[in-house]
Each structure stands twice: as C-alpha cells, then as structure tokens.
Amino acid sequence: MRAFAALFWRDITLNVRSSGGAALSAAFFALIIVLTPLGLGPDPAILKSLAPGLFWIAALLATLLGLERMVQQDAEDGTLDLFRLSPLPLELVVVAKILAHWLTSGLIIAILAPLLAPLLSLSEKALPILALSLLFGTPGLSSIGAAAAALGTSVQRGGMVLAILVLPLNVPFLIFGASAVAAAQSGGDPSQALIFLSASSLMALVVGPLAAAAALRLNED
Amino acid sequence: MLAYANPQRFLRLARALTPWTLGAGVALAAVGLFLALFVAPPDYQQGDAARIMYVHVPAAWMALFIYICMAVSSAVAFIWKHPLADVAAKASAPIGCVFTALALVTGMLWGQPMWGAWWVWDARLTSVLILFFLYLGYIVLWGAIDEPTRAARAARILALVGAINVPIIHFSVEWWSTLHQGATVFRAGGPAMSTSMLIPLLTMALAYNVLYVAFLLIRMRMEVSERRLRTIRLGLEAAPG
Numbered sequence: 001m002r003a004f005a006a007l008f009w010r011d012i013t014l015n016v017r018s019s020g021g022a023a024l025s026a027a028f029f030a031l032i033i034v035l036t037p038l039g040l041g042p043d044p045a046i047l048k049s050l051a052p053g054l055f056w057i058a059a060l061l062a063t064l065l066g067l068e069r070m071v072q073q074d075a076e077d078g079t080l081d082l083f084r085l086s087p088l089p090l091e092l093v094v095v096a097k098i099l100a101h102w103l104t105s106g107l108i109i110a111i112l113a114p115l116l117a118p119l120l121s122l123s124e125k126a127l128p129i130l131a132l133s134l135l136f137g138t139p140g141l142s143s144i145g146a147a148a149a150a151l152g153t154s155v156q157r158g159g160m161v162l163a164i165l166v167l168p169l170n171v172p173f174l175i176f177g178a179s180a181v182a183a184a185q186s187g188g189d190p191s192q193a194l195i196f197l198s199a200s201s202l203m204a205l206v207v208g209p210l211a212a213a214a215a216l217r218l219n220e221d
Numbered sequence: 222m223l224a225y226a227n228p229q230r231f232l233r234l235a236r237a238l239t240p241w242t243l244g245a246g247v248a249l250a251a252v253g254l255f256l257a258l259f260v261a262p263p264d265y266q267q268g269d270a271a272r273i274m275y276v277h278v279p280a281a282w283m284a285l286f287i288y289i290c291m292a293v294s295s296a297v298a299f300i301w302k303h304p305l306a307d308v309a310a311k312a313s314a315p316i317g318c319v320f321t322a323l324a325l326v327t328g329m330l331w332g333q334p335m336w337g338a339w340w341v342w343d344a345r346l347t348s349v350l351i352l353f354f355l356y357l358g359y360i361v362l363w364g365a366i367d368e369p370t371r372a373a374r375a376a377r378i379l380a381l382v383g384a385i386n387v388p389i390i391h392f393s394v395e396w397w398s399t400l401h402q403g404a405t406v407f408r409a410g411g412p413a414m415s416t417s418m419l420i421p422l423l424t425m426a427l428a429y430n431v432l433y434v435a436f437l438l439i440r441m442r443m444e445v446s447e448r449r450l451r452t453i454r455l456g457l458e459a460a461p462g
Contacts (some may be wrong), residue, residue: 107243120229147382151375155365164361168354169386179397196396200389211382218374 004089004096013098014069021066022104029062029109033116044121050128051120052181055113056174060141061136063105064166067145068159070097070153071216075153080216090213097145098139098208106138122185129184133177133197140201143208144169150215172200228445231305235438242435243328249428256421264418270334277327279426280320281345283297283433284352285387287317291359292384295377307373310380311363315417316433318356324349344395354382369448 028137036054037047074080083093113134114127122130148165155161180193257275257442264271298306326348329339340346362379366372 142383149377151362151366151379154368154371154375155362161361161365164354165358168351168358168390169383171351171390172386175397176391184300196393200393203389207382207385209379215378218378 002043003086007088007093008096008100011097012103015066015104016101018069021069022108025062025065025105026108026112028065028078029058029112030116032058032061033119037119041177048121048185051117051122052126053072053085053118053174054120055122055130055181056178059064059106059109059113060167060170060174062109063101063138063141063145066101066162067149067162067166070101070146070149071153071212072149073175080153084217090216091209092146092151094146094209094212094216098142098205101146102139102142105140106134109138110134122181125187126181126185127192129194132183133180133190133194136194136198137173137201139179140173140204141170141207142202143194145208147208147211147215150212153216173197176201178202228305232442232445235442239435239442242348242438246428246435249424249431253421253424253428256424261418261421262415267335269330273327273331275421275425277324278333279424279429280324280327281349282426283429284317284321284324284349286430287313287320287433288352288384288387290353291317292380295380295384298373299377300380301368306378306446308441309437310376310442311373312437312444313433314356314360314363316436316440317351318360320429320433321349321353321356324352337402344397347397348391351394352387355387359383369451386397 016023033054036050038048040050071080074083083090086093112129114131117124117127117130145166146161148162148169150166152162176193176197180190182188182196183190183193227365235358253275255274261272291310294310294313295307297303298310325346328349332341332346333339359376359379363372363376366375
C-alpha cells in the first residue's frame with residue numbers, strides 16, 4: 001500500500017510540475033472550446049446544439065495528451081524494470097498511474113467544462129450533467145489510454161499511433177457522454193445515457209489495467 | 222493444430238493448398254457474381270441496384286468474421302504461445318481491412334440511389350467504419366514496432382482489447398441511431414429472402430471465405446519467409462566475414 005501511495009504521488013507530482021502535464025491538458029481542452037466558435041460562427045443556436053458533442057470531443061482529445069508520458073519515460077529510463085521487480089503487482093502500478101492521470105486530466109476537465117459552457121451557449125440546466133458525465137466518463141478514457149500507452153512503449157515517437165489506437169475504442173464514451181448532456185439540455189432524461197456511460201467506464205477500468213499490465217509484462221525481454 | 226506449430230510442416234501444407242483455395246475462391250466468386258448479376262431476379266422495390274447487396278453483405282460479414290479470427294488467433298498466441306498464431310493474426314488484418322473497405326464503399330454506392338446520399342450515419346455503417354479504424358490501428362501498431370516478437374506481443378493485446386470493445390462499440394452505436402433496415406437473413410423463423418436471392422448471396426459468402434483462406438495462406442507464407450530473411454540478415458550482421 002505504501003508503494004502504491006508513493007508511486008501515485010510521484011506520478012501526480014510529475015504530471016503537475018512537468019510542462020506537458022495537467023496544465024497543458026486543461027489549456028488544450030479550453031483552446032478547442034474557444035476555437036470552435038471561430039470555425040463555426042458565433043450563432044448561439046448552432047453552438048448550443050453542438051456544445052454537448054464538442055465538449056466530449058474536446059475531452060477525448062485532451063485526455064490523449066498526458067498518455068504518452070504515462071509509461072514512456074519510465075520505460076526509457078529503466079524505472080519500469082524496477083516496477084517489474086517490485087512486490088507491487090504491475091496491475092496496481094497501472095491503477096496508480098491511471099488515477100494520477102485522471103486527477104490531472106479528466107477531473108480538471110470536468111471542473112473546467114461548466115465554466116467554459118457559456119462560451120458555447122450550453123443551457124444552464126445541462127451544466128450538472130456535463131460535469132457529472134465528464135466525471136464518470138473520463139476515468140474510462142484514462143484507463144483505455146493506459147492500455148494503449150503501455151502498448152506504445154516499444155514505439156518510437158508513439159504519439160500519433162496512440163491516438164489511432166485509442167480514439168476508436170473511445171467511441172462509446174463519446175456517444176453516451178454527449179447524449180447525456182444533449183438529453184439534459186433538451187429537457188429529456190439523461191439517466192440512461194449516464195448509466196451506460198458509467199458502465200463503459202467501469203468496464204474500461206477493469207480491462208485497462210489488466211491489458212496495460214500484460215503489455216508491460218510482455219515487453220520485458 | 223499443434224502439429225502445425227512446426228513452420229516447416231505448415232509451409233508444406235500451405236504451399237500445397239494455396240493454388241487450390243485460390244482457384245476455388247475465384248471460381249466461386251465468378252459463379253456467385255454470375256448468379257447475382259444475371260440469374261437472380263431484380264428486387265421488386267429497389268430494381269437492379271439491389272444486386273450490389275451480393276457484394277456488400279458478405280463483405281460486411283467477412284469484416285466482422287476476420288476480426289473475430291484475428292482475436293481468436295491472438296488469444297491462441299497469448300495462451301499457448303503458438304508460433305504461427307501471431308503470423309495468422311497479422312496476415313488477417315489487411316485482408317479484413319480490405320473487406321471492411323469493400324463493405325463501406327459498396328454500401329455508399331448503394332446508398333446514393335437508395336437513400337439519396339453517399340453517407341448516412343446509420344448504426345451499421347458507423348459500426349463498420351469504426352471497425353475499419355480498429356483494423357487500421359492494429360496494422361499501424363504492427364508497422365510501428367520494428368522487432369517482430371515485440372510487435373507480435375503488443376498486437377495480441379490490442380486485438381483482444383479491441384475484441385472486448387467491439388460489442389460495446391456496436392451496442393453504443395446501435396443505441397445512438399437505428400435508421401437502417403432490420404436484419405433479413407439471420408433471424409428466427411428462417412431468412413426473409415427468396416431462395417433465388419439467397420443462393421447467390423451464400424455463394425458469394427462462401428467465395429469470400431475461401432478467398433480469405435487463400436490470401437491468408439499466401440500472406441502467412443510471406444510473413445514466415447520475411448522472418449527467416451530477417452534472422453539470416455541478423456546472423457550475417459552479427460558474424461561479419
């Protein structure tokens with residue numbers, strides 16, 4: 001347990017202090033939201049109808065950012081070999097990394113999104129659901145991302161490869177997340193979409209660490 | 222299956238089977254296309270445009286079937302470390318990708334006169350499109366890692382994670398939109414399709430399957446040869462002169 005906590009804090013600290021970490025992810029998310037009206041025009045009605053999807057697409061892209069550093073550096077400088085030797089199972093190492101990644105990307109995005117909502121004229125009654133959906137969905141994104149990041153440890157400059165591996169797998173999150181927000185905005189019942197979103201997220205939280213640990217274990221020579 | 226863990230034995234069998242499967246596949250496809258284009262009656266609503274179905278529907282079946290084959294051989298590689306299972310999974314991916322592309326393109330060609338649009342965001346088209354990207358990701362991962370054994374290990378896990386996700390993705394897309402016609406071949410109480418249309422359809426499906434086997438054998442032989450070349454080259458580099 002102490003090893004888990006130590007690893008968790010180490011990753012949090014790295015994510016917060018390094019230039020490519022939490023701040024970058026949040027800034028990237030905000031930038032996508034700010035740039036879309038410039039591309040689509042300022043019509044509030046159009047922006048309002050597009051907002052649920054845009055927020056979720058931005059979340060999908062912004063959570064991609066920290067993934068490459070999640071295990072890549074550890075693999076390069078040999079820390080990963082120490083993880084393999086340590087009594088802490090690799091699955092738990094991955095869980096610590098997923099938690100650290102989520103706290104510095106998904107959670108921040110979930111807090112940031114309602115603040116950015118006026119920029120896209122998202123209706124106020126959808127704000128709680130927007131925050132909730134991101135809160136429930138982004139752990140799944142971090143988890144699937146961890147599996148892909150672990151697979152990518154053998155890839156040189158794997159950033160783009162990671163995106164191609166992760167994005168198709170994240171389709172359910174986009175669909176359920178955006179649908180929940182859209183339902184809340186149009187006065188419908190978002191609970192079904194939220195439940196499916198949470199289910200996808202929980203499923204990913206099981207599959208992600210197992211796959212990531214298997215990938216890290218298999219890459220040892 | 223374990224008897225063919227010996228690449229030598231497998232290669233001998235593959236070499237013998239390749240011309241037969243290729244010939245049978247081409248012949249079946251020719252018969253299937255003839256039946257589909259000249260013998261089968263035009264659809265009473267869609268006219269001759271419905272004939273594209275004979276190319277489209279089996280291709281969509283193959284897209285999914287080959288992904289399942291890939292996942293199963295990845296699981297075999299993962300569990301039993303069968304040396305040819307990775308090779309089979311790798312060799313399947315481009316074939317499956319082409320069938321997926323064929324299904325998408327023929328679907329678009331059929332959609333233009335039927336729906337009045339090249340692309341409609343209906344559930345099945347969308348699922349197949351995402352499947353296409355899953356294939357691409359798998360192929361990219363193989364290409365991105367130089368060392369074959371490492372690439373094989375990573376690809377196995379990706380194929381398995383993908384296979385777990387495919388039903389979830391399909392369900393989510395299905396939930397998201399249902400615009401397409403319901404299933405007409407596989408449903409309780411037998412197919413809702415006249416035999417005159419079913420026979421060409423199944424002939425094409427069989428042709429695709431046999432062709433898949435033929436291409437799979439060719440690609441697997443290629444892959445085994447490539448690995449041998451690599452071993453020889455590495456051996457030469459290690460011991461110069």
